[in-house]
Amino acid sequence: MVIPNIGAFIAWGLITALFIPTGWLAKTNLDWDWDAITGNTVGPMIKYLLPMLVAYTGGKLIHGHRGGVLGAVAVLGVIGGASFELSSGAVGDPPQFLGAMVIGPLAGWVMREIDKYLEDKRPAGFEMLINNFSQGIAGVILAMLGYVVIGPIMSSLATAFGNMVEGISDAGLLPLMDLPIEVGKVLFLNNAINHGVLTPLGSTDVAETGRSIYYMLESNPGPGLGLLLAYWFAGKGLAKLSAPGSIIIHFLGGIHEVYFPYVLMNPVMIGAMWAGGIVADIVFVIFDAGLTGPPSPGSIFAYISFLPSSGGAVAGVFLGIAAGAAAAFVVGAILLRLFPVPEIDDSDDDTSLDDAMEGVPLS
Known part of the structure; x- marks a missing residue:
């Protein structure tokens, strides 16, 4: 899931290194709105694009393009349902790569099983309609599953790691x-x-x-x-x-x-x-x-x-x-x-x- 997308991670890294308010170009005399550039490019790429690529790849490995598309849809639910709050009061909304690595293959498997079940049950002339609606309905269900279940689980993991660091420091x-x-x-x-x-x-x-x-x-x-x-x-x-x-x-x-x-x-x-x-x-x-x-x-x-x-x-x-x-x-x-x-x-x-x-x- 990760290796085929390394180029996207490197592209994001270059954009970040160049354009964030403390980046390379920000230290020049260019009079640009670095905060706006960061908010409109760096943030959406790390929060949405990269997890979607990982989830798409995970779904595609299981069931081709249809599995990949369902994985990309489903991971948006995980992203929306994940946030955390540390005991120190810090609140965060981390990129959901772990969630993408869970929901992507799951979505691919679900799509594969649905297509298997419907393979001999589609009336002639309705194949495209049934395929599209079965994928769309599965996307709604998996996105809600990500929002209600997987996203909060990822949030709990994030909170646990942060509080563990605080505890070791206090010790x-x-x-x-x-x-x-x-x-x-x-x-x-x-x-x-x-x-x-x-x-x-x-x-x-x-x-x-x-x-x-x-x-x-x-x-x-x-x-x-x-x-x-x-x-x-x-x-x-x-x-x-x-x-x-x-x-x-x-x-x-x-x-x-x-x-x-x-x-x-x-x-x-x-x-x-x-x-x-x-x-x-x-x-x-x-x-x-x-x-x-x-x-x-x-x-x-x-x-x-x-x-x-x-x-x-x-x-x-x-x-x-x-x-x-x-x-x-x-x-x-x-x-x-x-x-x-x-x-x-x-x-x-x-x-x-x-x-x-x-x-x-x-x-």
């Missing part, structure tokens, strides 16, 4: 915060965790000591860099070929979302992210490293702009990023050798007109 087990943070990140809860939990904690630290480690726990670009390097070194097919471009968007542009699909396509790779994050956090703690403000987006350039004045803390920031990248790369390369991603290239995505019309007899 003083800082390096272990990376376990729920990385899982939450690849489910596109990164902004909720960062701005809803970590940034308020960091602001308190800065008021007392002038810098905070909390600003680096979620935004550290090191582990993501290591993961993408591992795919470049040990991956195959489209994942390997797209990794260099994703590295630029992630590490230099600060758009971490571009590496999330690389974990979703092979969930065992969360181990590489845990290794990189925990190692980086340990280095940060040893050197008492921290930033003076929240880096947004989380690129190496944003880190440089928020470096503290203390030399030891500055060294700790860069060492932590490097250590996190090295650990994620080593563990990621090993995991890719043990659990390789299926090799998919552009040719595997080609669909003929006959395939697209599968299950849709013409009258």
Whole structure:
């Protein structure tokens, strides 16, 4: 479901890196309404377009074009029914990629079973009408199922991850915060965790000591860099070929979302992210490293702009990023050798007109 859509994720990452209010072009003298551009392009793409592509692909894998269309319709119900509120009071509406990966194949299966049942029961001349209405009615039912059941379940998961981060922080087990943070990140809860939990904690630290480690726990670009390097070194097919471009968007542009699909396509790779994050956090703690403000987006350039004045803390920031990248790369390369991603290239995505019309007899 994820691999064929990596190009769309990269396109969204480039648009985000260029056009958000803290992006590359916003730092120039162009007198554009960056907030409007973000609201009209970046937001709708991550909230609607990308989950719909994932759900469409999941449905298509089960029952061709008809299954894909039903998956795209159904995921809108999931999107509409998902929101969360953390115990800290932060409210969010995260992109529903996990919901799309659930409802897409389900919709494809439902469409396949409906078409099987109706195959010999369609009167001559009414095939197109019955096909269209059966798909439309199934779309209504599945969209409501997503809104009432699947969306709220996804919301509960999001709330649980955010509150887990808060609980670990309150217990003083800082390096272990990376376990729920990385899982939450690849489910596109990164902004909720960062701005809803970590940034308020960091602001308190800065008021007392002038810098905070909390600003680096979620935004550290090191582990993501290591993961993408591992795919470049040990991956195959489209994942390997797209990794260099994703590295630029992630590490230099600060758009971490571009590496999330690389974990979703092979969930065992969360181990590489845990290794990189925990190692980086340990280095940060040893050197008492921290930033003076929240880096947004989380690129190496944003880190440089928020470096503290203390030399030891500055060294700790860069060492932590490097250590996190090295650990994620080593563990990621090993995991890719043990659990390789299926090799998919552009040719595997080609669909003929006959395939697209599968299950849709013409009258």
